[in-house]
Amino acid sequence: MRIALTGASGMLGGACLRHLAARGDEVVALGRGNAARLVLMPPGISLCTTDYSLDDLRLALRDVEAVIHLGALRANAEAERSGCQPYFEANVRSTENLLIAALANGVRSFCLASSIAVYARHNPQPWRESDPPAPISHYGISKLACEHLAALHGERGGMRVFALRIAQIIGDDRSRRQGMLRQFIARARRQQSLSLWGSGAAARDLVYVGDVVSAINQALDDDRPGGTYNIGGGRAFSNLEVAETINEVFGNPAGLALDPTRPDEASSQFMNCERAQRQLGWQRQWSLRAALDELRRQGVG
Numbered sequence: 119m120r121i122a123l124t125g126a127s128g129m130l131g132g133a134c135l136r137h138l139a140a141r142g143d144e145v146v147a148l149g150r151g152n153a154a155r156l157v158l159m160p161p162g163i164s165l166c167t168t169d170y171s172l173d174d175l176r177l178a179l180r181d182v183e184a185v186i187h188l189g190a191l192r193a194n195a196e197a198e199r200s201g202c203q204p205y206f207e208a209n210v211r212s213t214e215n216l217l218i219a220a221l222a223n224g225v226r227s228f229c230l231a232s233s234i235a236v237y238a239r240h241n242p243q244p245w246r247e248s249d250p251p252a253p254i255s256h257y258g259i260s261k262l263a264c265e266h267l268a269a270l271h272g273e274r275g276g277m278r279v280f281a282l283r284i285a286q287i288i289g290d291d292r293s294r295r296q297g298m299l300r301q302f303i304a305r306a307r308r309q310q311s312l313s314l315w316g317s318g319a320a321a322r323d324l325v326y327v328g329d330v331v332s333a334i335n336q337a338l339d340d341d342r343p344g345g346t347y348n349i350g351g352g353r354a355f356s357n358l359e360v361a362e363t364i365n366e367v368f369g370n371p372a373g374l375a376l377d378p379t380r381p382d383e384a385s386s387q388f389m390n391c392e393r394a395q396r397q398l399g400w401q402r403q404w405s406l407r408a409a410l411d412e413l414r415r416q417g418v419g
Contacts (some may be wrong), residue, residue, distance in 0.1 A: 119338070120144045122179055122225075124216070125188030126165075129413040133331050134186060136160055141335075148178055149189070163357065169210040175219035184338055184342075187213060190264075193257035205260035213264040214271075221275035227344075228268060229280040229337045232390060234323060234350065238285060244353075244390040249284070255358070260406050265346065275334060276346040280337040282330075285350030288409045289327030290418045297317045302361055303410075303419035306368035311375045316382035318358030318374075323350040323384040323388035324414070326404035332337040336398040343397055348389035353405055357382075367410045 121138060124129040126147035138145045139160035147165050168174045179185065191197060191208035213230070220228055236371055238244045238252030253259045265281045272279030302312050333349045336342060342403055361374055394400045404412070413419070 119183050120145045120181055121186060121320045122166075122182045123186045123188065124148045125190065125231070128188060129289045130287060130327055130330055131188045133289070133327050134188065134334060135163055137165055137331050137335065146178065146182065148175075151337045153348070154228045157292050159321070160218035168415060170215055172215045172218060173269055175215050176222055179216075179219045179223040179225060182223055182225055183223055184229070184233075185216065186229045186334060186338075187323055189259075190231070191257075193255060197242075198256055202259065202396050205256050209257075210263045210267070213247070214267050217267060217271040219256045221271060221277060225277060227278045227280070227329075227338060228272060229282065229334055230264060230268050232265050233258065234283055234284045234285050234348075236330070237264065237387070239385065239387065243386065244342045244388050245348070246390045247348060247393055269394040270284070272344065280321070280342075280344050281346045281347045282333055282337065283346065283389065283390060284330055285325045285348075287327050287330055288324050288404075288406075288413070290413060290416060298357065299360070299364075300419070302364045303368065303413065305372075306370040307419040309370055309372050309382045311372040312361045312370075313375045314357055314361055314363065315376065315377055315380040318361065319356055319386075321354035321356040321359075321386040321388070323353070324360075324406065324409075325349060325357045325402060327403050327407035328379040328409075328412075329404050332403070333394060333398065333400045335396075336400045339398075342399070345393075345397070345414065346392045347394040347398060347400075349400070350389045351402060351406070352388070352392055354386040354388040356386075360406070363406055364410055366415055367407060 145163045197204040236251040236256035241249045268279045
């Protein structure tokens with residue numbers, strides 16, 4: 119299959135490229151300027167730099183059968199302070215241009231990486247695809263807009279569209295060196311204690327990058343129905359559980375340092391993934407411990 123993939127320089131994009139190359143697909147990796155050229159391409163992968171303009175994408179998607187759209191401006195404090203504009207340009211406008219170009223080239227399937235950030239925190243958990251989305255960040259709003267655009271263009275043009283609402287991904291994400299997981303792993307390797315706010319009860323939905331690649335792979339199967347799917351760990355993992363598991367996996371005797379004077383960072387949040395299991399045939403294969411052990415063997419941290 120000839121597939122176009124955006125976001126090749128990211129952790130998930132790189133994992134997808136390696137999987138598709140091993141499977142024997144012909145892949146066009148789309149990326150902007152210098153970021154695209156820095157990606158180490160597996161054999162059989164061609165690189166196409168693009169500015170995501172409509173004319174540029176019409177040429178880039180020639181003879182493509184499926185699009186995997188992972189490229190996006192991720193949630194970050196600086197962009198959030200600027201409001202919707204950074205996310206609109208990087209996420210919404212690029213996605214619509216990609217959709218229009220895909221339809222112009224007769225692309226059959228379009229897989230969009232959406233986010234758990236589209237959900238409203240006040241809704242009962244676990245969140246289901248049928249719950250009314252109400253994002254509380256500009257990033258979440260942009261991802262929901264991309265979902266609506268994908269559904270609209272897919273319906274108008276007869277293109278099968280998948281919107282995968284993905285939880286926080288566990289993997290070797292070098293762009294998030296200041297993230298909790300990365301810092302915990304680095305400290306555990308140095309045999310240092312892991313610091314937690316409050317009781318460590320704050321929890322989040324976590325899924326290993328290999329499981330996300332598997333979900334994308336399932337969406338490319340011609341027998342799978344398009345639609346919106348939650349892709350996550352199926353439960354909330356507390357910061358305390360994550361820290362304790364990291365210490366066990368990395369053999370860190372230094373233990374934990376709880377700071378009861380600081381409040382827990384956030385409330386619990388997680389998704390129900392039964393629709394993906396039922397309609398895509400997807401199921402999480404990597405436990406938290408197995409995922410962390412894989413990162414340990416890869417030398418992450």
